[in-house]
Amino acid sequence: MGTGTLNMDNSAAQSLITPIKQHFKSDFINHWDALQIDQVRVSVYKNGTERAFFLFNGVGSSKTNWFSQSRLLNTSYTDLGQSTTTNYFSINGHTRNLSNLQTHFFRRFFINAKYGGCCCDTGWVFVSDIHSYGVCDWEHLYLPQKPFIIFSPKSTRSQYSNDSNDILADTLAIFVKLDSYECPVVQSSPVQLNENTYCYVPQNISSEPNTVTKMAVEHTTMAESVLQDKVTKLKQELTVTPKSTKKYLRSIVSAPDERYSSRALGILGGVIISGVVSFFVFLDIIRCLSRDTQ
DSSP: OOSSOBSTTOGGGGOSSSOOSOOOBOGGGGGGGGSOEEEEEEEEEETTEEEEEEEEEOTTOOTTTTSSGGGEEEESOTTOSTTSOOSEEESSOEEEOTTOTTTOEEEEEEEEEEOOSGGGOEEEEEEEOTTOOOSSHHHHTTGGGOSEEEEOSSSSOEETTTSTTTOEESEEEEEEEESSSSOOOOOSSOEEOSSSEEEEOOSSSOOOGGGOOOEEEEOOOOOHHHHHHHHHHHHHHHOOOGGGSHHHHHHTSOOOOOOHHHHHHHHHHHHHHHHHHHHHHHHHHHHHHHHHHO
């Protein structure tokens, strides 16, 4: 991994949902040794979904040796661990036949179990470099899509020739977890993290971490249609129907009163109302009977 960055201002190259055939490299990589890196996660995406992952111990690592079997903490593959037998486990991976343009290949970020001829090559993941021509038939299927990512679509290692219909991934993403959630002190100029996010440190001051005020500044832009959708959704979530509030519900429900005086008044009121109603009903009955006797 050389210095410099790749596609820092290209949001499409940074997308995990709709990836394009372009690499993205953050400026963070160039300051790896100065960062307090705790863990590194490699995720393999297909159709916008993480299909596999590898979690590494990043403490005291360099920008290349963190990807090693001895640093592997966890993975989605049940048959891979620090003691598993592998023949390749590194970023540099395996290069072969460099003198022959038609057969040379570069397998990077390569985690492989064994070689047994093209029919029996077995492993978990690798990235085929744009300059690679491959040596196996199942590899040749994807040459028009270089660079391409091969992974095991199962919970265990894959024999690539048998699973060739589902071994092509869309994106291999690397995520870094820092021991400190503050921006690191790496230089006096802004360090670009992605298209819209930078870490800033004050100019011309001591590089001691405890004397530097650090902050991350994020500027976010989005399409008007996306913004409108978010506003509409937010309005729906915040809108309250008046008749669904507790205040309204309490206004239409009689609250119980356990006091003796309240009960007595209630009973007395009920008796009076019942008496008045009964009196008028009695008068109506008398009138009806009087008419019948005439």
